[in-house]
Amino acid sequence: MLQHDLTVFIVDDDPAVRDALGLLLGIRGYRTAVFSSGEAFLQGWQPAWSGCLLVDIRMSGMDGLTLQRELGERGCRIPVIVMSGHGDVGTARAAFKADAVDFLEKPFDDVKLIGAIDEALSRARSDYSEQQRRNRSAGLLAELTPREREVMQLVVVGRHNREIGPALGISVRTVEVHKARLMSKLGVDNVADLVRISMQ
Secondary structure (H helix, E strand, C coil): CCHHHCEEEEECCCHHHHHHHHHHHHHCCCEEEEECCHHHHHHHCCCCCCEEEEEECCCCCCCHHHHHHHHHHCCCCCCEEEEECCCCHHHHHHHHHCCCCEEEECCCCHHHHHHHHHHHHHHHHHHHHHHHHHHHHHHHHHCCCHHHHHHHHHHHCCCCHHHHHHHHCCCHHHHHHHHHHHHHHHCCCCHHHHHHHHHC
8 A cells, every 4th residue: 555545534623733734744745634523534434444543632522532432343443643732641541542553742743743644554554454465365265165164174273184084074085185276276385374364
């Protein structure tokens, strides 16, 4: 995923902060989208969105931590950076416990802000790549026949061909054939890679 494929979503109820952040990030080449409240972001949110979320902790209506929690419950994996004009240890701890990338106090140090955003976008790219790998593995696993799936399940728990045959009521030679076919379909040439794909 390239930088321009990712968006920095800014959620703050202060229009001056939204404008300043949008300008600062726009000048530096980041794509941004701004929202005036947590409710507005949730209303517009789509699962396909990728990037990071820069959210104010204290807003009228839904606060930043509630938004962070709600997104987690919806399965949204967008990395979150929490901003606050009233930083306190308890709030920061709650944000990090909910897996925030960083907790930034206003007024911002531009270097820290950009560093946090770059780290969050790097995490977003890694999550995207991992999801693509999982999707590919799921697609490959779906191509296995029921018998090949049975053989695979026994192989990945450490059973040998001579044990698998009697367990499934087939010959050892037939086990070898199924094992060779399923490994070919999955594009793997060793049991370690087979275990990795089966776990995904």
